[in-house]
Amino acid sequence: MKDFTAAMKALSDQNRVKIIKMLQHKSMCVCEIKAALNLPQPSVSKHLKILEKAGLVSSQKDGLWVNYHLSDGSRTPYAATLLGNLRHWLDDDPEITGLVEKVFFLNRKDLCK
Amino acid sequence: MKDFTAAMKALSDQNRVKIIKMLQHKSMCVCEIKAALNLPQPSVSKHLKILEKAGLVSSQKDGLWVNYHLSDGSRTPYAATLLGNLRHWLDDDPEITGLVEKVFFLNRKDLCK
DNA sequence: CTTATATATTCTTTTTAAGGAATATAGTGC
DNA sequence: GCACTATATTCCTTAAAAAGAATATATAAG
Numbered sequence: 001m002k003d004f005t006a007a008m009k010a011l012s013d014q015n016r017v018k019i020i021k022m023l024q025h026k027s028m029c030v031c032e033i034k035a036a037l038n039l040p041q042p043s044v045s046k047h048l049k050i051l052e053k054a055g056l057v058s059s060q061k062d063g064l065w066v067n068y069h070l071s072d073g074s075r076t077p078y079a080a081t082l083l084g085n086l087r088h089w090l091d092d093d094p095e096i097t098g099l100v101e102k103v104f105f106l107n108r109k110d111l112c113k
Numbered sequence: 114m115k116d117f118t119a120a121m122k123a124l125s126d127q128n129r130v131k132i133i134k135m136l137q138h139k140s141m142c143v144c145e146i147k148a149a150l151n152l153p154q155p156s157v158s159k160h161l162k163i164l165e166k167a168g169l170v171s172s173q174k175d176g177l178w179v180n181y182h183l184s185d186g187s188r189t190p191y192a193a194t195l196l197g198n199l200r201h202w203l204d205d206d207p208e209i210t211g212l213v214e215k216v217f218f219l220n221r222k223d224l225c226k
Numbered sequence: 227c228t229t230a231t232a233t234a235t236t237c238t239t240t241t242t243a244a245g246g247a248a249t250a251t252a253g254t255g256c
Numbered sequence: 257g258c259a260c261t262a263t264a265t266t267c268c269t270t271a272a273a274a275a276g277a278a279t280a281t282a283t284a285a286g
Contacts, residue, residue: 001127001130001203001206001208001209004124004130004202004203005124005125005126005130008121008122008124008125009125009243011117011118011121012118012121012122013118013243013244014114014118017114017117017118029262029263030262030263030264031262031263039245040245040246040247041262041264042245042247042248042265042266043244043245043246044263045263045264045265046244046245046264046265047244049264061252061253063253063254063262064252064253064254064261064262064263065253065261065263066262066263066264077202078202081198085194089117089190089191090117093114095114096114112261112262122273126273126274142232143232143233143234144231144232144233152275153275153276153277154232154233154234155233155234155235155236155275155276155277155278156274156275156276157233158233158234158235159234159235159274159275160274174283176232176283176284177231177232177233177282177283177284178231178232178233179232179234225231225232
């Protein structure tokens with residue numbers, strides 16, 4: 001029950017949903033997500049932690065930065081199913097389409113000087 | 114996007130999830146739900162309103178009382194899919210199994226004097 | 227019309243979550 | 257070792273959600 005409600009709560013925040021939708025297109029480090037969403041860095045880290053605890057994203061260190069990507073869903077069946085549904089859900093949402101376009105033009109080398 | 118996060122938020126509360134799981138077995142009036150969950154009546158009404166706004170439940174007046182039942186999911190695709198998933202999800206959760214057993218012994222005539 | 231009952235709503239208080247500033251940690255390169 | 261950068265964490269403030277008490281609405285029965 002706790003696993004289930006944690007997954008639901010994680011996805012009840014618009015910024016966290018946006019992170020999931022961006023990660024469907026490429027894995028991103030914190031500063032890329034920060035730039036895409038225009039949020040302060042600590043905010044992004046906290047959102048990512050909530051998503052990670054819910055089994056929705058995973059991370060991998062790469063030197064100085066940390067790459068976040070969608071989880072494979074092996075932690076909970078709820079995360080797995082929701083990630084599956086979200087693969088098509090919200091694709092037509094104007095907020096999402098605009099964001100995804102933006103993501104492709106982000107270049108880590110320009111952002112993290 | 115708002116429809117989606119509203120559905121997620123509605124299901125991020127344990128009591129509301131329990132309501133959904135009970136309604137899978139029979140439609141219930143407010144005082145039955147109140148008895149099953151041991152919650153004050155205004156609390157139950159407020160939870161039901163949140164579920165209703167999220168498109169997860171619907172209500173039907175029957176004289177003095179109001180019967181709540183699972184929605185047909187026509188309001189949003191998110192509600193429809195989540196209700197589908199919840200048909201099997203959490204069936205093994207001890208909190209849920211205990212509750213569902215209890216529900217079958219509830220008798221509206223005894224509760225709403 | 228009065229009384230009683232089921233439900234909804236309002237208002238206030240308490241709890242919980244989000245936002246922001248500051249600081250801490252951990253790598254990298256010199 | 258020191259300086260620099262990316263990320264995480266802590267602490268404090270603010271906003272939002274939940275809990276609770278009281279009241280309002282609506283319907284039924286006498």
